[in-house]
Amino acid sequence: MLEGVCGIVASRLSHNFNLPAIVFALSEDKEFYKGSARSIDSINIVESLSKLDYLVSFGGHKKAAGITIHREDFDKFKSDLFNIIKNQEKEEIVIDPNFNPFQRGNGCMLSDLVKTR
Numbered sequence: 001m002l003e004g005v006c007g008i009v010a011s012r013l014s015h016n017f018n019l020p021a022i023v024f025a026l027s028e029d030k031e032f033y034k035g036s037a038r039s040i041d042s043i044n045i046v047e048s049l050s051k052l053d054y055l056v057s058f059g060g061h062k063k064a065a066g067i068t069i070h071r072e073d074f075d076k077f078k079s080d081l082f083n084i085i086k087n088q089e090k091e092e093i094v095i096d097p098n099f100n101p102f103q104r105g106n107g108c109m110l111s112d113l114v115k116t117r
Contacts, residue, residue, distance in 0.1 A: 007036035007064075014038035020045060020085060022067065024074075032056060033074055037065040048084045052077065 006023040013021035020043050024035035037060070039045035045065045049058045054076070056068040069077050 006034070007038070010036045010038040011064075014040065022081075024067075026071070027068075031071055033067075033069050033071060035067045035069075037067060039063045039065075043085055043088055048081060048088065051084055052080055 006025055010021045010023040013019075013023070015038075018040055020037065020039040022035050022037040024033040026032075027034055037045045037049070039062065041063070044062045046058070046060050046062060049055060049065055049067065054069070054073050056070060058065055058067045060066055
């Protein structure tokens with residue numbers, strides 16, 4: 001995915017599913033993932049990101065942020081941010097951190113993303 005469209009895609013995913021969304025593109029040198037995050041009212045994305053000390057850079061505001069991470073930190077980032085957000089949410093929501101809405105067969109179905117208990 002091109003860096004220039006990450007924000008647009010993240011915004012649409014967050015809006016359509018009423019969940020935080022982060023979309024990444026691999027940098028030209030293939031060392032970093034550069035991404036855009038969009039969030040919902042109940043999740044402060046910048047506050048969440050500030051708890052991760054290995055990010056190369058990030059910035060933004062409560063509902064949107066830009067992020068750069070080393071490629072080798074991607075799996076750790078997914079797991080850590082998932083746990084941070086899960087602990088922030090007031091309503092118990094189960095989010096699958098490995099869900100890929102663009103993978104063939106997923107069709108961006110809400111039932112594949114979220115189960116409320």
